[in-house]
Amino acid sequence: MRSAGFSAATTLDNAGTLIANAGATANGPFTTSATSILRLLPDNTTGFANFTSAGSFTNNGAIDCRA
Numbered sequence: 001m002r003s004a005g006f007s008a009a010t011t012l013d014n015a016g017t018l019i020a021n022a023g024a025t026a027n028g029p030f031t032t033s034a035t036s037i038l039r040l041l042p043d044n045t046t047g048f049a050n051f052t053s054a055g056s057f058t059n060n061g062a063i064d065c066r067a
Contacts, residue, residue: 014038014061020051029055036061 006012011029014036022043030053032038038061040049049065 011056020049022048023050023052025052025054026057027054029053029057031058032061034060037064038062039064039066041066 006024006026011031012026013031013033015033017037017039019039019041021041038051038059040051040063042049047067
């Protein structure tokens with residue numbers, strides 16, 4: 001996803017690899033499983049990447065920040 005927001009009626013559970021390019025927002029509760037990866041890739045303009053959770057965020061997996 002690139003500069004996007006996503007939401008779910010219940011908690012969104014990432015059990016795989018979620019790639020956020022530049023910026024992404026979870027508009028509800030977000031949970032990652034033990035084998036999951038949240039990968040943040042910078043944009044081509046500023047070199048920044050961000051992930052925001054408007055609800056709760058429970059991380060049980062890996063967060064991979066790339067340069």
